[in-house]
Amino acid sequence: xxxxxxxxxxxxxxxxxxxxxxxxxLDFQATTMFWYRQFPKQSLMLMATSNEGSKATYEQGVEKDxxxxxxxxxxxxxxxxTSAHPEDSSFYICSARxxxxxSYEQYFGPGTRLTVT
Amino acid sequence: GNSVTQMEGPVTLxxxxxxxxxxxxxxxxxxxxxxxxxYPGEGLQLLLKATxxxxxxxxxxxxxxxxxxxxxxxLEKGSVQVSDSAVYFCALSVPYNTDKLIxxxxxxxxxxx
Numbered sequence: 689x690x691x692x693x694x695x696x697x698x699x700x701x702x703x704x705x706x707x708x709x710x711x712x713x714l715d716f717q718a719t720t721m722f723w724y725r726q727f728p729k730q731s732l733m734l735m736a737t738s739n740e741g742s743k744a745t746y747e748q749g750v751e752k753d754x755x756x757x758x759x760x761x762x763x764x765x766x767x768x769x770t771s772a773h774p775e776d777s778s779f780y781i782c783s784a785r786x787x788x789x790x791s792y793e794q795y796f797g798p799g800t801r802l803t804v805t
Numbered sequence: 806g807n808s809v810t811q812m813e814g815p816v817t818l819x820x821x822x823x824x825x826x827x828x829x830x831x832x833x834x835x836x837x838x839x840x841x842x843x844y845p846g847e848g849l850q851l852l853l854k855a856t857x858x859x860x861x862x863x864x865x866x867x868x869x870x871x872x873x874x875x876x877x878x879x880l881e882k883g884s885v886q887v888s889d890s891a892v893y894f895c896a897l898s899v900p901y902n903t904d905k906l907i908x909x910x911x912x913x914x915x916x917x918x
Contacts, residue, residue: 692848720904731908785904794906796848
């Protein structure tokens, strides 16, 4: 089946530093990838939609200058949390849609836990 | 607006017990409805889906019926196994924008032998 990986699986960083999270589709090509954020005991909240070769589309209330998204190839999207602060601590999940797929099914990565100290 | 409400967990059951996880939704238009499952250490996987009213999605012994009159999509399984222990998410796709998924908060299921 379609597999999506994320790296790193967890990261701890100091306040004010930047952190990059990678999302890769391992066995399929993805023109569209999605980034979600999940707080404890809460829903996954869509942050942005990432399209290969074009700018990401951010959801209302998400700071695009703080959460930089780059979808440079059909198998890789990155999320960079710039000047991280403790309130950015969360679980970040990506998903990818198979370019060859006929449905809108999204395949999800295992998530990255970010802790900002 | 569009939203999904599902029962809080954890749900704790003995093996072979009957499972119900409630899910209700609010949506403008006619959404598609989904159940995703997340096993420990893994990403969310699509468990089943239904795209219109009265449709029944089924997979691996799990079933859910799209009930427009009650705006519900409850997940059921007749006999759970220890291997079903996971977190289950109900979700809907926004009408006219089927890329966007709106999730419930997730329900943790724990099955004991």
